[in-house]
Amino acid sequence: MRKLIILVAILSLCLPACQKRQKPTKPNAQAKQFLTVYCTDTFRKSGLEASTVPDFASKNECRLELVLFRNSAELSKAIRAKENYGKFDLAIGVDNAFAISDSLADYFVAPTELNKDQLTQEIIFDPQYRLIPYAYSNLGIIYNTRSIPAAPQSFGELQNARYLAQMAICDPHESGVGRATLFWSLGLFGTEGYEHLWKSLRKNIYKSYPDRNEALAALTKGECNLLLSLNTIPAHLEELDPQNQKFAVTMMKEGSYQYIESLGIHRGSQKSVLAEKFLRHFLNENTQKMIVYKLGMFPANRKTLLPMHFSAIPFSSYSVNDKLPLGVISEQLNTWLDFWDRLFGFQIS
Numbered sequence: 001m002r003k004l005i006i007l008v009a010i011l012s013l014c015l016p017a018c019q020k021r022q023k024p025t026k027p028n029a030q031a032k033q034f035l036t037v038y039c040t041d042t043f044r045k046s047g048l049e050a051s052t053v054p055d056f057a058s059k060n061e062c063r064l065e066l067v068l069f070r071n072s073a074e075l076s077k078a079i080r081a082k083e084n085y086g087k088f089d090l091a092i093g094v095d096n097a098f099a100i101s102d103s104l105a106d107y108f109v110a111p112t113e114l115n116k117d118q119l120t121q122e123i124i125f126d127p128q129y130r131l132i133p134y135a136y137s138n139l140g141i142i143y144n145t146r147s148i149p150a151a152p153q154s155f156g157e158l159q160n161a162r163y164l165a166q167m168a169i170c171d172p173h174e175s176g177v178g179r180a181t182l183f184w185s186l187g188l189f190g191t192e193g194y195e196h197l198w199k200s201l202r203k204n205i206y207k208s209y210p211d212r213n214e215a216l217a218a219l220t221k222g223e224c225n226l227l228l229s230l231n232t233i234p235a236h237l238e239e240l241d242p243q244n245q246k247f248a249v250t251m252m253k254e255g256s257y258q259y260i261e262s263l264g265i266h267r268g269s270q271k272s273v274l275a276e277k278f279l280r281h282f283l284n285e286n287t288q289k290m291i292v293y294k295l296g297m298f299p300a301n302r303k304t305l306l307p308m309h310f311s312a313i314p315f316s317s318y319s320v321n322d323k324l325p326l327g328v329i330s331e332q333l334n335t336w337l338d339f340w341d342r343l344f345g346f347q348i349s
Helices: 002-022 048-060 072-080 096-101 176-204 212-220 233-240 272-283 285-295 308-312 326-344
Strands: 033-040 062-069 090-095 132-144 167-170 205-209 226-230 247-250 258-266
Touching: 033 072, 033 272, 048 062, 048 272, 048 285, 062 072, 072 090, 072 096, 090 096, 090 176, 090 272, 096 176, 096 258, 096 326, 132 176, 132 212, 132 272, 132 285, 167 176, 167 212, 176 205, 176 212, 176 226, 176 258, 176 326, 205 212, 212 226, 226 233, 233 247, 233 285, 233 308, 258 272, 272 285
Parallel strands: 033 062, 033 090, 167 205, 167 226
Antiparallel strands: 090 258, 132 226, 132 247, 132 258
């Protein structure tokens, strides 16, 4: 009996210790180290924050303070604001269209250590690696297969009256996809031909949206049947729900435009060592898998395993990203946006 009492006493002392070791580690809100991150609200709404930040914060005993912006335009404005210099360490969600037109790479510095071989080289739009890609897609036409059995194969076909008021687009003033769309049309048809294209498409455009997710919601709700956006969208929808085979993508025979999202370390950051750790964490294969499932885009890390539906995405052998010189963009952007406003105004926004 005495031995039994001693055994019970020993177990009672060990049990709390075991329970303490098994208790999950919570992010330390009082951690001394922290990074301030500027990003679009897609980083949170998509679930990418919850999939990537807690693990990093736990391993590095730090926290990330996110400052969220509604779209690419607001993020770009905050990055360029003089009063924000030194107030943030990282930016996530910087797309190549706004980065090029607003010269955003100048506000960032290249990391001291970066495994460049892990990245898909075709998507490097800043040769100095100040802005580093983490996700990309090509632009195409997403369509509802039940309403449009025969999708347009070219911009010429897209002008057909049978698509009257059926296509959603994104606004180049606010959306990265929207600005990439504008650059796509300029790269294909030149600074004069693009006007003719949009005038011809005007009748077929249902509505313009400030955010690609809002435009996608209109398509999935059945408000429209066509969407000019990322060619990875149908595969992503089917990956999330294998029964969702309602949408497909067609790649225009004239060529495509590559949409790329990147992150960078702010030039005014005093925490570059910790910021570089997060950058490497964001580009590793485990984190890059989340790019596919949360953002519905290709991961920049070329070694990342892709799910089944992504292997069937149509490939575009010709992208027109390099057709627009930087000097022309900086000189003509306001003219192009003014044309957009004159053509569309408030009628579809």
